[in-house]
Amino acid sequence: MNGHLDANLAALRKHCPAFFAWWKDCPSQPGAYNLLSSLSGLPDLEIEQPGGRRIILYNRENPFETVREELADQSFPNGGLSFLFGLGLGYKALHILDAMDPSHAVYVVERNPDILRWALSLHDYSAEIRSGKLSFVVPEEEELRRLIEEQNSAILNGRIRLFLEKYVRLLDARTARLHDICHSQFNVLLMNFNTVVKIGSTVIQNEVENLPKALLGWSPEGLMGGDFRNRPAIIVATGPSLQKNISLLREAQGKALIISVGQTLRVLLAYDVRPDIVCSIDFGEPNYLSMSDAIDKANMPLLMHPQVYPRIPFEYQADLFVTLDQSNLLTPTGGNVSSPLGNAMTVAQTALNLALAVGADPIVFTGQDLAYGESSHIEGATYGKQVTVQGSRIIMKNEQVTKNQEVYWVPGYFGGRVPTNSGLLAFLEDIEETIRRNSGRRFINATEGGAHIAGTERMALRDVLKTHCDQEFPVADYLAAARRPLGTDPRRLCRMLETSRKHVDRLLQRVEKLERTTGKMKSLLPEDGEKCSPQQRHQLGSLNGQALKSFSSLLESLEEDRLSRLATVRIKHFLIRMEEPSSESGEISASAERTIRYCEELCAGLKDVCPSLLEKIDRVHPLLDEYATVSADLKSSPPGRGAEAELRLRLGNCLQKMGHLGMAAEELERAARSETSRAAALEALFSLHLNRNRFELAGECLERLPDGHPKRDAFRDLLMKKQDRERGRLLERARLCLDRGDFVGCLLACRTLTALHGDSPDIQRMLDQSLAMREERILEAQRQTQTERKRGALRDERDRHLQIARLRIKEKDYAAALALFRELSESDPRDEEAGLGCVQAYEKLQNWEGAEAEIRRLMQYQPERGMLFRELGNILLHLGKSEEALKNFRKAVELDTGGNDLCLQIAAILSRAGKTADALPFYERHLKENPNDYRALVLWGDGFLRLGIGAAAKLSYETALRIRPGYGPAVERLKRLQPTASS
Template sequence: MENQIYQNNISVLKEIYGENIIDILSDESDEEIIVEEAKDGSYTLKIVSDGQSRYITSKYAPIREAKKFVNNIEDYDYETLFIVFGMGIGYHIFELSKLLGENNKILIIEPSISIFRKSMEISDWTDLMKKGKIFFFVGEDIELIDQFYNRHINELNVSNIEFLVFSHYDKFFPEIYRGVVKRLKECIEYIQVSICTLKYFSNQLNYNLFKNLKEIIKGNNIKLLKNKFKDIPAIIVSAGPSLDKNIRQLKEAQNRAVIIAGGRTLKPLLDNDINPDIVVSLDPARAVYELIKDNLDKEIPLVTTVISQSDIIREYRGKKYFSNVLESIGLINYLLSKEIDRIPQGGSVANMSLSLADYMGCNPIILIGQDLAYTDGRVHAQNSTYEFDGNNKKPNEGLIEIEDIYGNRVYTNKVWLSFLRWFELYIRENSEKEYIDATEGGAKIKGTKIMSLKETIEKYCTKEVNIAERLKNIDSSESDIIEKITHSLRRLQELKKNLIKVKKKSISGIKFSKKMLEYYRDNREYDINEILKALDDIDEDIKKYKLMTMGIYHFISPIILQIYHKEEFREKVNETEKERGIRLAKKSYTLYEGIKNSIERVIPLIDECIEDFKQYERSMKYE
């Protein structure tokens, strides 16, 4: 009969993780876990497997072992995310929990379901679980660890992670340990790439958002494409080196599958007399304009985002469908008074194309040219390179070795690897559909069936469907454009007025942050309670304009990341009141200055947008 501690733990686990936690815990294991009383009166665990036994925790003094584990931790603060490989009975976790501040969390990775069950029988985890301080990953399926990491590691905490190995867990479970570390490194690198992208493109993203606004109003909500091609195959055409092998075969799939191209593959497809059904444009940078500038007059529908490259969106002649992005949902909904659907975008055009195909109901979803590797030492297919690309050869550094579709080794880079992991995670989470890798080369994408394009077309692309006609007949009629422009114009003017108010508040925030710093650092004789109240009032006032401050999101994001990543802004262990005051004053000053500067940069964009809308209104009245 299960004891009360176990029942209480399971009850809370089910509240947090759902009923399927019972299925996980009921999995049978070949290993036997024996609980013994240690010399110090606590409990220890012995694992028996393949006729051999070994102690997971100290045989003599598990409590002392736990204290030593925690005492050896040096580099942490009250915002550190702890990842602990090895749960044991949990004494070391309870010791570690004594160090936690308000913003600390512990991610516990326990490879053995049997050990996890024993810990649930012996130790009361309910308090830590209810407080949201600990989170568990249990089992040996490394493919699931990505989801676990993605839930808990983000742009704000990625630079403040402490990975800890308990006891000899890395020796007891060496393969799982290597997989856990490898995937953690990949997760961190993926987020670091995202941060670099955000910092590099922060100006461009805000610029594109306001430049695209009129086209978004005149264009179409991506929602119109939802489930419009249910159970029709989709072929996503990417520009990897292997595309040279089978691009001409795509002719056989025309009007038998939805062919989705990116900017780089549009020209080679047209050169081979293949008309894609949809073009996807994701990137915000001007460079992507060069890929598509000679084909902007095509009538092929374009699927893009509200922050994608604005010149392409303005000049493209075909019908345009817009997906929102997470950071702009509130602002776009406010400016347009309607919701624009959002599909996952990943980090590449191919990532977004996969989620688009899924969103449209396509099945199966077929990938070609998706090497994600330097196949034959090349970067792109021969017919997909441009002068500004430089040479098309594999570099000599930054290479990562991974498995290819034939089981051999092939080189990739960390950016492509992040795209690969995104594919694998998306496929795992949306496994009800069939995914086929018909690239005929490149990296292995787990979750896909590997086939040649010829076989794929013969098996799946068997029914004639007039894709272009179906797209043409999608009803996109809405209310009068001029009416929507007038409405959004009023909202833009309101946005500008409110951002100016926020700017004034931020200037006051800068002034009081300086005073706070002078009080704590220079011992100035100010009324600190008055200063703190003023800063609290400013914070509350700015919160009232939370929706409006979304207008500066992409400008302010690098500042927010700086605040979270710089050690001087993190709450230290055992910091004095003076140290805390100096830290908070500097943090506050940096934030308010960032808000002020961001508003000063975005106001000209809003002014330009307002003037553009007014001109459009005038021109429409005279037509």
């Protein structure tokens, strides 16, 4: 045994030095460790903790065979990883090392040095440790996170397994926590990666399409000048709990930096709350639809990701701050990017990154539920869903879609556990990790609902406003002063796009060539059941070699250009997951078919992606080229001449196509000052204002057109028709929103109608109804908040009375305890702790009838609770109702899914009551599930002995000694049996 330990320690010292150093300095854990022998002869381990609690690690007749059966359907492929949280005596590690493919690797996370010493003494792992197949990890959070970051490829390909030994949650909560952290971090990585894989092509096309608008945005670096340092920031998300606080946010305006996610904008504006800055990063159309009816009312800056859905920045006419990292197309050559604000899983995480980057302190969350109540979002947010939990599934429904996902339970804001899904769990972990890395800041969770966010303190938003938002500061002025150009050269972008266009064209040409080759190969493949002729084999072999060479070359060329590399990530990921193409095969036709399959997948993927990418480039390149050319010519043009006016006209038209409508209007107004360009400039201005539904400004342009302008009457007709059409559209939208209870949409539409067309009785009526609905929501939220506070106060008061009642039990003042527990039960009949307290007090007072009545009352509310049936059985025994007691005991075991300890408890109750024959079946059931529980075997033997069945008792005691040699009670009982046996 010591030989194994010495060999293992020597290997660990050399190949896992950090872990060896940790283990050497780790003190022994409190408790007694007893090596047992299972009935199969394999070792098991009993741990007796301080206080008498006993844990047997495996408790199976054959621990190794049990592990093999548990893992029978698990594979351990090449390139994969298995993490074992808890080594135990090493049976799981031994099985995986035996069953895994050659390049699989196993990592052990074991925090108990005593268990580890036993495992290293029982088995020789030194060869596996030296080869790198088995590694031991320092069981600390930082080390695990670092290791996970190093193993991205295995994680992202799904070749990873996490195993948590059953005993760990009973024995070591910290190792269980490490397992949960790793599970969450893997979840975060996979979600990020899967997003890129699924929509990588869309993302890069968005980035290209956004270039003209983002080019003239502002750098976020200007926001980090210190104006917001040590100022409060409030991050507003769309969780359903925002309803409780949304009306309070008006009080924070001018006293805190209010950062809103894009989806919240329409709701905030409907409640007359104007956030200071809005964040938007999501790539898909739903992101645009969630804020489309609020964009034209937004006059605050937008912090955008370069790959955001293009209609958002194109239509957004306030200031744009553009997040950049080193990989973005807009990043200036050699430019330093200090704060990757957009590199986040969620827009709320981006808002948090922004608050951290500007130096805000404290940082306050509201609407950040990250879990579900009855709905997924605040009322008025688009794509909100009704939520129910059914067993292990969480069901989310709205008019368009129903989602059914696995439910996860996380700590709640008000305590207890609340339901969430894998996506929100990943977001929660991401935010908690950010908070953990910024421990010097103060984080306040003022959501008043949803999940608890580790690292935050809990505080109502009203208290936050009183405590931290009591000083005004010029938020808008600070934001205006923060505007700094990105410094991106449009000519560089043009050259880059031209290079990418040529590269993508070449890719498509090579696809055509490869398709011709695979077409020839397919024509040579034999029909089913036929064999290749020698000539066919020769031709197929030659073409197969050509195709493989072309395939490899084409695949490599995807990495030569950034646009093609990102646009084709999904294709490459799919190819990686397919079997490896090879020219070596027993039959050339099989090899050719495999090559064709691979080549067709690559060609189909490129033909799907490349044309749309070329379309984006061809649309964007001329705009950037025109802007660069006109801007340069304008700088060199003499001021005040006709040439300058023509250039400003061109620049205005170009800026309009780029989405910079405010800048375009300025240039067109300058061009209109020149006689030669006035008419054309005013026509362009008219078109610009008409497209933006700025009807008053469009009408002014008409009045400024020269007398006799040939298009004036036609333009006037256009204006009147567009006004009527837009008024009708908005009226219809307002009515539809009102009919379905969307007061937010109705309110926004009515306000736009009033601004564009003036007031009318119909509009005012709908506006009044919407405002009344809004007021009702505010009052409802206030009532809900008051109710929750009352509940909280009552809950605290109940907890205080429960503590007093428990203390009275300890003091043996059972009558006083009973009075307190009864008062608590009467106020909340479903309170199990109060009810069981009554039962305990009745039992101590020997009032078994009272105990029976109370336990039966509790069972009305929890008819499937096994423990209540056990307690009732115990009470009935004291009342002399043996048969009824047995029925309840059996029912308790039937209901209790993990009823092993319950069987033992019932057996002990029956034995103490003198019902030995009735106790034996419960001992037997316990031992079937816990065959290495040598103490229970002795108790079972005692039962046989009391019934006069000496042979069965002797067998039980001997079996206990096989498991735990020298166990005193078993030895003593066997000695007592010997004279009986000899006589």
